Amino acid sequence: MDLTLKIWRQASANDKGRFVSYKVNNVSADSSFLEMLDVLNEDLVIKGEDPVAFDHDCREGICGACSLYINGRPHGPDRGITTCQMHMRHFKDGETITIEPWRAKPFPVIKDLMVDRSAFDKIIQAGGFISVRTGGVPDANAIPIPKRDADLAMDAAACIGCGACVAACKNASAMLFVAAKVSQFALLPQGRVEAKERVQKMVAKMDELGFGNCTNTYACEAECPKEISVANIARMNREFLVAKVAAPKDK
Numbered sequence: 001m002d003l004t005l006k007i008w009r010q011a012s013a014n015d016k017g018r019f020v021s022y023k024v025n026n027v028s029a030d031s032s033f034l035e036m037l038d039v040l041n042e043d044l045v046i047k048g049e050d051p052v053a054f055d056h057d058c059r060e061g062i063c064g065a066c067s068l069y070i071n072g073r074p075h076g077p078d079r080g081i082t083t084c085q086m087h088m089r090h091f092k093d094g095e096t097i098t099i100e101p102w103r104a105k106p107f108p109v110i111k112d113l114m115v116d117r118s119a120f121d122k123i124i125q126a127g128g129f130i131s132v133r134t135g136g137v138p139d140a141n142a143i144p145i146p147k148r149d150a151d152l153a154m155d156a157a158a159c160i161g162c163g164a165c166v167a168a169c170k171n172a173s174a175m176l177f178v179a180a181k182v183s184q185f186a187l188l189p190q191g192r193v194e195a196k197e198r199v200q201k202m203v204a205k206m207d208e209l210g211f212g213n214c215t216n217t218y219a220c221e222a223e224c225p226k227e228i229s230v231a232n233i234a235r236m237n238r239e240f241l242v243a244k245v246a247a248p249k250d251k
Contacts, residue, residue, distance in 0.1 A: 001027040001088060004096040005040065007052055013108050013116075019098075029089040033076065034059060034066060036088055053112040059084040061225065064162030068113055069100040074164035074223045082162065082225045102163050104172035106209045119209045120161045120177060127201035128181045132193045149187045156183035158226040165220035165228075171212030176220040178206050179236035180228050186239050196243035203240055 002025045010017030024040050031039075034056055041051035057065040066083035070076040076086040091097060101109050106119040159180035166172050182199050185191025191198070214233060221230045 001029060001091070001093045003027055003036075003091065003094070006096055006098045007113070008100045009052070009112055010101075010109050012111060017109065021096075027088055029087070031088050032059070032084060033068075033070070033086040033088065034084050053110075053114050055114050056084060061085045062160065064160035064225070067102055067115070067117070067162050067164065067167070069102060069167055071098055074102075074167040075162075075225050079222070080225060080227050082160075085225075102167040104163075104166045104211075106172065106174070106211055107163060107166065115163075117161070117163050119211070120163065120174070122209060123174070123178060123202050123205045124161075124181065126205035127194070127198040128185075130185065130190055130194065132190075143189055145188060153184050153187040156180045156187070156228065156232050159184075159224075159228050160226060162225060164223045164225060166211065168219040168223035169212065169214075170217065170219070171215060173214045173220070174206050174209075174211040175214040175233050175236070176224065176228055176230065178202050179230075179232035182236045182239060183232040186235065195239060196246060199236060199239040200243050200247075203236075 002023070005022045005024060006019050007022060008017055009020045022040055022044075024036065024043075027036050027039070034054075037052060037054060044051045055065040055067060057063040059066070061082045061084060064082060066075075068075065068083045070083065070086070075081060075083045077090055078086060099113065101107075101113045102115045102117075104115075107115040107117055110116050157180070159177060161177060163177070165176035166174050182202060185198065186195055216230075218230055221228065
């Protein structure tokens with residue numbers, strides 16, 4: 001396959017970025033998208049040019065670091081996969097592929113295709129954990145949990161925090177991410193102790209960091225590589241409302 005890559009190049013967060021076109025030839029249809037970028041970078045290094053900076057780590061669809069906007073879609077044209085799981089057979093010979101970083105104010109560009117997603121870490125630090133003393137490790141069956149609740153909690157916990165939901169949303173909303181992290185605890189008895197504080201702190205931090213509001217376009221669910229359901233957003237809204245109603249009123 002011979003392809004034209006239209007890639008966003010930006011030297012640093014303070015520089016003005018631009019698209020630069022590159023030609024890559026004889027690309028194997030069986031190679032992954034990141035392997036194709038590796039080949040491009042090898043050619044750029046040989047030519048003495050600056051290679052394209054992009055995030056990657058596990059390359060197994062686990063970490064979510066390989067966050068790229070490809071032809072107008074987070075992680076590319078296929079559903080339920082990350083960029084590193086995207087193979088070049090999804091593209092056509094002679095095609096022009098446009099590659100961009102996430103576009104959201106809370107995710108500033110570091111360089112080229114790399115963005116700073118530490119805003120998600122700050123939301124987790126605000127309340128995405130259990131801090132109560134649990135003692136020793138109990139037997140797995142010591143706390144009976146309905147299978148439906150356990151399954152829903154595990155589905156929510158599958159969120160890898162890649163930020164595709166933010167990139168897909170016209171408002172750059174992080175509601176699906178926050179809702180998934182709230183739900184994975186709210187559905188289990190271990191998470192109920194701090195439930196009210198957790199949801200209020202995480203939502204407050206999300207708003208403080210500049211993420212937009214949810215307007216129910218469902219783009220987040222459609223582009224999530226782990227196919228996290230927007231039902232989690234409804235659950236988080238209920239948790240938040242209950243927490244606000246139960247909160248003590250200032251005298």
